[in-house]
Amino acid sequence: MGKITNDTFLRAAKGEKTDHVPVWYMRQAGRSQPEYRKLKEKYSLFEITHQPELCAYVTRLPVENYNVDAAILYKDIMTPLPALGVNVEIVGGVGPVIDNPVRTVSDVDKLGELHPEKDIDYVLETIKILTEEQLTVPLIGFGGAPFTLASYMVEGGPSKNYHKTKAFMYSEPKAWALLMDKLADMTVAYLKAQINAGASAVQLFDSWVGALSRADYCAYIKPVMEKIFTELKNENVPLIMHGVGASHLALEWNDLPLDVVGLDWRLPIADARKMGITKAVQGNLDPAVLISSWDVIERKAKEIIDEGIQKPGYIFNLGHGVFPDVNPDTLKKLTAFVHEYSAEKLKQ
Numbered sequence: 086m087g088k089i090t091n092d093t094f095l096r097a098a099k100g101e102k103t104d105h106v107p108v109w110y111m112r113q114a115g116r117s118q119p120e121y122r123k124l125k126e127k128y129s130l131f132e133i134t135h136q137p138e139l140c141a142y143v144t145r146l147p148v149e150n151y152n153v154d155a156a157i158l159y160k161d162i163m164t165p166l167p168a169l170g171v172n173v174e175i176v177g178g179v180g181p182v183i184d185n186p187v188r189t190v191s192d193v194d195k196l197g198e199l200h201p202e203k204d205i206d207y208v209l210e211t212i213k214i215l216t217e218e219q220l221t222v223p224l225i226g227f228g229g230a231p232f233t234l235a236s237y238m239v240e241g242g243p244s245k246n247y248h249k250t251k252a253f254m255y256s257e258p259k260a261w262a263l264l265m266d267k268l269a270d271m272t273v274a275y276l277k278a279q280i281n282a283g284a285s286a287v288q289l290f291d292s293w294v295g296a297l298s299r300a301d302y303c304a305y306i307k308p309v310m311e312k313i314f315t316e317l318k319n320e321n322v323p324l325i326m327h328g329v330g331a332s333h334l335a336l337e338w339n340d341l342p343l344d345v346v347g348l349d350w351r352l353p354i355a356d357a358r359k360m361g362i363t364k365a366v367q368g369n370l371d372p373a374v375l376i377s378s379w380d381v382i383e384r385k386a387k388e389i390i391d392e393g394i395q396k397p398g399y400i401f402n403l404g405h406g407v408f409p410d411v412n413p414d415t416l417k418k419l420t421a422f423v424h425e426y427s428a429e430k431l432k433q
């Protein structure tokens with residue numbers, strides 16, 4: 086074990102032809118799984134991630150239970166922030182909460198740097214266990230993108246409209262640029278360390294950046310994303326971008342030096358390609374569909390696959406994460422369906 090025998094996900098991410106459409110699910114490791122819920126009675130997310138053997142087990146569970154074509158490392162986008170001096174706690178049913186928000190120039194000045202070998206040695210150890218010994222599918226490493234991380238850091242927790250974050254961005258442009266720079270440096274160090282430890286691809290989650298207009302994305306965010314992806318390009322692993330409610334930014338992502346554009350359910354894949362998306366595409370079943378009847382799930386999955394396979398470079402996923410009330414059997418059945426249906430179609 087420990088050698089990749091199924092590289093379908095990596096080939097699709099590079100835009101190559103595959104025999105079947107590869108599948109994985111954002112938030113596949115988590116509360117929809119009874120084994121995970123049982124562990125959570127005893128340990129918090131941070132307690133699990135600090136125990137590499139246990140964290141590797143949680144990461145492996147969806148691969149074993151659903152037969153997905155890639156694993157995503159179990160941890161959170163908040164994982165590296167304590168090293169910068171940000172006090173994060175994951176509060177059940179709420180999300181990440183930060184008791185020392187970043188709201189002034191001096192708060193930004195005070196932020197520290199990430200030294201991966203020292204600060205997140207437990208993450209790197211988990212990656213080594215998984216990729217050297219256990220997995221036969223690629224492991225996806227990931228991080229939060231600067232806007233999404235900053236949204237939690239400035240608001241102090243989850244938010245609906247990111248008013249404080251945007252107000253900071255507009256009224257303190259120099260401090261904002263410094264914050265983006267610090268988060269970009271952290272992200273590059275974080276993702277490079279995950280790749281060096283054995284991750285075969287990395288995804289940047291900019292979950293909440295869709296709150297910005299296209300013009301503001303270009304003015305305040307795009308340059309920092311350009312810098313991150315340019316630095317990661319040399320690592321020679323597929324680079325994936327994902328955000329929610331960000332269809333108006335998809336063409337900007339397509340411009341960046343990355344490999345895969347992640348789409349949520351709002352923009353059909355065929356429309357995205359018509360609009361000018363030339364990169365590989367990942368997505369985009371609405372996660373809410375997973376709690377409807379199988380006929381609906383199958384019909385929606387078929388529609389998406391039919392569009393996806395019009396061009397090489399397609400990865401099946403959801404438009405956002407699996408939520409807790411999804412039945413694990415549904416994910417297992419869906420994975421088998423995507424594999425079989427796409428293999429049949431790709432033969433034709």
Ligand SMILES: Cc1c2[nH]c(c1CCC(=O)O)Cc1[nH]c(c(CCC(=O)O)c1C)Cc1[nH]c(c(CCC(=O)O)c1C)Cc1[nH]c(c(C)c1CCC(=O)O)C2
Binds near residue numbers: 111
């Ligand atoms: C914005 C964001 C966060 N975390 C993440 C994002 C980007 C993706 C997205 O937009 O959903 C990414 C993330 N978080 C987690 C993973 C694990 C890997 C996987 O996808 O399977 C991944 C990829 C574990 C987790 N991260 C979290 C959980 C659930 C709580 C727990 O089990 O402790 C898990 C499994 C907590 C968390 N952490 C965050 C939120 C919004 C929450 C959920 C709050 C809630 O509903 O309780 C921040």
